[in-house]
Amino acid sequence: MIEFSHLYKTYPGPIHALKNIDLSIDKGEFVFLTGPSGAGKTTLFKMLSAYDRPTSGQIQVAGFDLASLNQTSVAQFRRRVGVVFQDFKLLKDRTVFDNVALPLVVRGDRPSHIQNRVEDILDQVGLLAKADQLPDFISGGEQQRTAIARALVHQPGVLIADEPTGNLDPRLSEExxxxxxxxxxxxxxxxxxxxxxxxxxxxxxxxxxxLHGQVVAGARP
Amino acid sequence: MKRYFVHLLTSLRHHTGLVLATMIVLTASFFVSGSLVLVGQNLDRVLTLWGESLQMSVYLKEGTTSEQVQALQGRLQKDKRVAKAAFVDRREALTHFQEQMASYAPDLLNDEQLLKFIPESLQVQISQSVSSILQMKVLQELAGELGQEPTVESVSYGQDWVKTYSSIVATVSKAGMWMIVLILAAAGFVISNSVSSSIHQRKNEIEVLELVGASKWMIRGPYLFEGFFMGALSGFLALLVLAAGFETIQNFLRGELAFLQLSHHLQFFGAAHAGLFVLASGAVGFLSSAFSLRKLNDGWAASKAGQEA
Structure with a gap:
């Protein structure tokens, strides 16, 4: 399902954020990515979510070669994955409902399906009562759950989350x-x-x- | 379509001042462009009316037979550029000449000797279907062609006046065209600036839309619509101001300047032209937006924004 092969990411400087990453993750697997700050977690997350492109090497996700995505295929890929960003990336001038509905709207789903599906996922993350609120008027934890709901609403094959429980209390984190x-x-x-x-x-x-841009444990299941 | 209007209202809400200032500048630009088109159109009409008096005298050689005259006249009447080709014999020409000269030289009225000095001629009138801009060219062409005829002595068509008249039409047309091009370029720049500001203000939204899989045109569509809408609405407002101004001028021409008899020759845009004007204004807005959007989103806006930061 996910395959990293000799992946490198170098930023101007040069800063070698990722070095020779070789990883394989099976379909339906649940994987944690850990490491200290500056280890390259966020960079790896960005590569995996097609937020950014690698300097060299390959990443295969759900049949897409992320290193060589063009403008059309990058949009198609992003419609098939769910991503929870650390800074949530919510649209401030749209309600919780509208933010969560975005992946279905860009996919061109019918309004009645969007209504049912969004209400269902908001119920699952405990935000149905806040559907009409703007992000600035809900708490950090609620914003995080909105971002999670948006990542799950279109039932993606792959869910990639960067610190999805970072702003939540222990009970909500568990949920x-x-x-x-x-x-x-x-x-x-x-x-x-x-x-x-x-x-x-x-x-x-x-x-x-x-650690320091390299996988030091858990490279193979 | 609802998405496009929501986008438009959001733009208006977030930078009301800029949108209103843009609309005012655009309305003024389209008003000036529309005025030039309207003046050009009506000047053409008035000059064409004056141009109807444009005619050439084709003087025939001594000894031209009536068959030859008829043949030439017949050929001219079949020519699409010609409205009328009337034969004027010596007697008729003399009478006309004497009438014109009577007040200056009364003695000429009884001078029959003049008859042998006056040639027979064909008076050729240019067809109304020839536009005022082309009249000079057509007159010159026709004069050149007729000058080659074996039965024709000379051709006269008031060359100096026609040249002046034609150069006025050409100058006004050219100047008008250039002014319209300049004004539309300026209008395009203003729209482009407004759309760029809207894009800058919505950078985050564009990134998020890309990250959830929105296609290039899904993101660009609302901005193109914004440009088209601003252009078309400004064009429509300019048309309303133009109609009010035209009516005022018409009233003035009907009152103070009634003796010129111009008011019934002047015409405002018809429904089709008015619609075309609004559409063209919208097209200016659309193209200006497209220009602003050319490098907007290639699928990696978020990563670029990250690198800029």
């Missing part, structure tokens, strides 16, 4: 992790970058550890 595990159980590959070691230990999923 969100339970939700992600339920999604995984339905066949979605889940890839979670996190600092939360206690959660990683408690959940007992495969854990890939990065």
């Amino acid at each position: 969100i992790m339970d939700l992600l595990e339920r999604v995984c159980a339905q066949g979605t590959t889940v890839f979670v970058a996190t600092h939360d070691h206690s959660m990683v230990k408690a959940r007992k999923h495969r854990t890939i550890e990065l």
Whole structure:
């Protein structure tokens, strides 16, 4: 499902953010990505979500070669994955409902389907009552859950999340992790970058550890 | 379509001042462009009316037979450029000449000797279907062709007056065209600036839309619509101001300057031309937006924004 091969990412400087990453993640697998700050977690997350392109090497996700995506195929790829960004990337002038509905709107789904599906996912993340609120008028945790709902609403084959429980209290963090595990159980590959070691230990999923831009543990299942 | 109008209203809400200033500048630009087109169109009509008096005298050689005259006249009447080709014999020409000269030289009225000095001629009138801009060219062409005829002595068509008249029409047309091009370029720049500002203000939205899989045209569509709408609405407003101005001028021509009898020759745009004017204004807006959008989103706006930061 996800395949990294000799992947490098170098920023001007040069800063070698990722060096020779070789990874393989199976369909329906739940994987944690951990490592200290500056280890390259966010860069790897960006490569995996097609937010940015690698300097060299290959990434195969759901049949797409992310290193050579063109303008049309990058849009198609992004419609098939769900991404939770660390800074949420919510549109401030649209309601929670409209933000969550975005992936379905760009896909051209029927309004009645969008209505039902968005209400369903908002109910799952406990935000149905806040559907008409603007992001600036809800808490950080609620914004995070809105971002998670948006990443799940179109039932993606791969879910990639950067610190999805970073702003949540322990009870909500558990609920969100339970939700992600339920999604995984339905066949979605889940890839979670996190600092939360206690959660990683408690959940007992495969854990890939990065250090100085290289994989130091968990490269193979 | 709802998405496009929501986008438009959001733009208006976020930078009301800029949108209104843009609309005012655009309305003024389209008003000036429309005025030039309207003046050009009506000047052409008035000059064409004056131009109807344009005619050439084709003087025939001594000894030209009536069959030859008829043959030449017949050929001219079949020519699409010619409205009328009337034969004027010596007697008729003399009478006309004497009438014109009577007040200056009364003695000429009884001078029958003049008859042998006056040639027979054909008075050729240019067809109304020839536009005022082309009249000079047509007159010169026709004079050249007729000058080659074996039965024709000379051709006269008031060359100096026609040249002046023609150069006025050509100058006004050229100057008008250039002014319109300049004004539309300026209008395009203003729209492009407004759309660029809208894009800058919505950078985050463009990134997020890209990241959830919106296609290039899904992102660009609302901005193109914004440009088209601003252009078309400004064009429509300019048309309303233009109609009010035209009516005022018409009233003035009917009152103070009634003796010129111009008011019934002047015409405002018809429905089709008015519609075309609004559409063309919208097209200017659309193209200006397209120019601003040419490098907007290639699928990697978010990563570029990250690098800029």
